[in-house]
Amino acid sequence: MFEDRQDAGRALAKRLNTMDPGSTVILALPRGGVPVAKEICDATGAPLDLLLVRKVGVPGHSELAVGAIADGPGSSLVINREVAESCGLSEADVRDLAKPEQVELERRKKLYFGTRNRVDLTGKAAILVDDGIATGATMRAAIKAVNARGAGQIIVAVPVASRQVIDALKGEVDHVICLATPEPFWAVGQQYAHFPQVSDAEVTEVLSAIPHVTGHPRP
Structure with a gap:
């Protein structure tokens, strides 16, 4: 069990301490991934950026992901086919369910980034x-978005997940x-002694405190 997200981030940083910060970008999935990623960036000197992802929940069971969307070029919707079929949801149904999540994605994009540039992932x-990862839907949407941005290599780094998803x-x-x-x-939060919800204010505080975020290299 991890004490909190910061503890988990420090543990991950020890596994990533051999990477080259000049050719690497740490992409945090807000909001819960931001405190974890900050510890990795502090330890390694790699630049931090955010990859905005939203889970698309099953009606009446919002915690069960039938899909996910990510900010990026082109269509970033990923559908959990097994869940969709078991719930009797068509692809059109999932796309309709994703519409309010797209609105929230745009809200966070404006709040977190404003006019700041994003880190170029080309070849990085x-x-x-x-x-942590539960069903894997949000991470798959993130992977799809990163591929579309031209990353040369993609690494998933999380404190906890199910063996099946990994x-x-x-x-x-x-x-x-x-x-x-x-x-x-059963759930990501069960592996943490302290697992409070991360607020928008905490995310923006991390972005403002790290000088090498979103295209601004560390001096």
């Missing part, structure tokens, strides 16, 4: 960081780092 090693992701990216795969796996 992109390390996708979250506080095994599936290994076929979609160059490398997966996961510190814990508890069985049975």
Whole structure:
């Protein structure tokens, strides 16, 4: 069990301490992935950027992801086919469910970035960081978006996830780092002693405090 997201981030940083910060970008999935990613950036000197992703929940069971959308070029909707079929949802249904999440994605984009430039991922090693992975839908949407931005290598780095999801992701990216795969796996938050919700204010505070975020290199 991790004490909190910062503790998990420091543990991940130890696994990433051999990377070249000049050719690497840490991409945090807000909001929970931001405190984790900050610890990695502080330890390694790699630049930080955000990759905005929103889960698309099943009606009446919002925690169950039927898909996810990510900010990026082209269509970034990823559908969890197994969940969609079990719930009797068509692709059109999932796209309709994704519309309000797209609105929230745009709100966060304006709030977090404003007019700041994004880090160029072309040819870089992109390390996708979250506080954990449940179904894998949001991470798959993130992977799709990063591929579209021309990343040369994609690495998923998370403190905790189910073994089934990790095994599936290994076929979609160059490398997966996961510190814990508890069985049975019930929820990400169960692996943390303290797991409060991360606020928009905390995210913007991290962005303003790190000088090498979104295209501004560390002096």
